[in-house]
Amino acid sequence: MERTKQNAPIGVFDSGFGGLTVVKELMRQLPGEDLVYFGDTARVPYGTKSKESIIRFSVENTEVLLKQNVKMVVVACNSSASYALEVLKNKYDIPIIGVIDPGAKKATQVSRNKRIGVIATSATVNSYSYDKAIKYFDSSVKIFSQACPLFVPLVEEGWAHKRIAVDLAEEYLKGMKKSGVDALILGCTHYPLLKNVLKKVMGKKVYLVDSAKEVAGEVKNVLLKEGLSAKQGQGKYRFLISDRPQHFQIIARKFLGRPIQVELVNDR
Ligand code: DGL
Numbered sequence: 001m002e003r004t005k006q007n008a009p010i011g012v013f014d015s016g017f018g019g020l021t022v023v024k025e026l027m028r029q030l031p032g033e034d035l036v037y038f039g040d041t042a043r044v045p046y047g048t049k050s051k052e053s054i055i056r057f058s059v060e061n062t063e064v065l066l067k068q069n070v071k072m073v074v075v076a077c078n079s080s081a082s083y084a085l086e087v088l089k090n091k092y093d094i095p096i097i098g099v100i101d102p103g104a105k106k107a108t109q110v111s112r113n114k115r116i117g118v119i120a121t122s123a124t125v126n127s128y129s130y131d132k133a134i135k136y137f138d139s140s141v142k143i144f145s146q147a148c149p150l151f152v153p154l155v156e157e158g159w160a161h162k163r164i165a166v167d168l169a170e171e172y173l174k175g176m177k178k179s180g181v182d183a184l185i186l187g188c189t190h191y192p193l194l195k196n197v198l199k200k201v202m203g204k205k206v207y208l209v210d211s212a213k214e215v216a217g218e219v220k221n222v223l224l225k226e227g228l229s230a231k232q233g234q235g236k237y238r239f240l241i242s243d244r245p246q247h248f249q250i251i252a253r254k255f256l257g258r259p260i261q262v263e264l265v266n267d268r
Contacts, residue, residue: 009034017252099214110183152188
């Protein structure tokens with residue numbers, strides 16, 4: 001069967017495993033879409049890298065996906081979206097969607113007291129990407145940001161449900177709790193997996209904005225608007241990575257709750 005533009009896959013990239021939280025939401029909200037995921041496991045983490053490196057990696061990751069004839073690219077990594085989204089949008093003529101704006105928009109919609117918290121990697125916090133996006137949607141909001149670099153290795157170690165996760169969150173979020181925010185953006189791919197812990201620490205009254213969930217909604221809107229939605233049927237999924245396929249397979253099972261096949265791409 002000839003592949004029409006509508007039937008082309010959606011490309012998703014991340015620095016490693018974390019973007020699977022976005023994939024999971026895309027599978028749930030858009031079950032008919034084919035997905036090609038690229039995780040740059042050879043160079044993860046991005047959250048501690050410089051702007052220049054993050055932009056270069058993001059361009060290379062997009063090229064990997066374009067070779068798969070994707071109809072759209074979702075920049076699932078918050079650190080990449082923070083620094084490289086505009087570069088990618090200017091460079092390529094297919095829709096490129098990042099995780100920052102959808103999460104920022106949702107936070108401004110749910111916050112009643114106009115005090116919004118952002119937790120993310122150091123790269124994302126230092127880029128002020130969420131601050132700029134939140135101010136774009138509502139300039140009267142007061143923003144409180146906190147980098148939580150140890151959350152990523154914690155989740156990857158599979159310790160999101162251990163006591164140490166609560167202790168770490170208590171420590172990182174001391175100031176956040178005092179700030180009186182009523183919405184907290186989970187501005188990193190891994191943080192949706194810490195939702196229960198964060199809820200416990202921040203209390204039930206604070207709305208946790210899951211940027212993975214929000215970006216999937218945005219993808220749906222853009223596909224409809226551009227006439228790019230896939231025809232009916234069950235989507236097919238491919239997972240490409242740049243290093244350690246077996247390790248990825250084990251972690252992916254945890255993220256997605258199902259086994260997957262992984263392909264190694266190391267010809268960049
Ligand atoms: N994917 C990254 C992000 O959302 C987290 C992991 C990393 O630092 O590469 O910022």
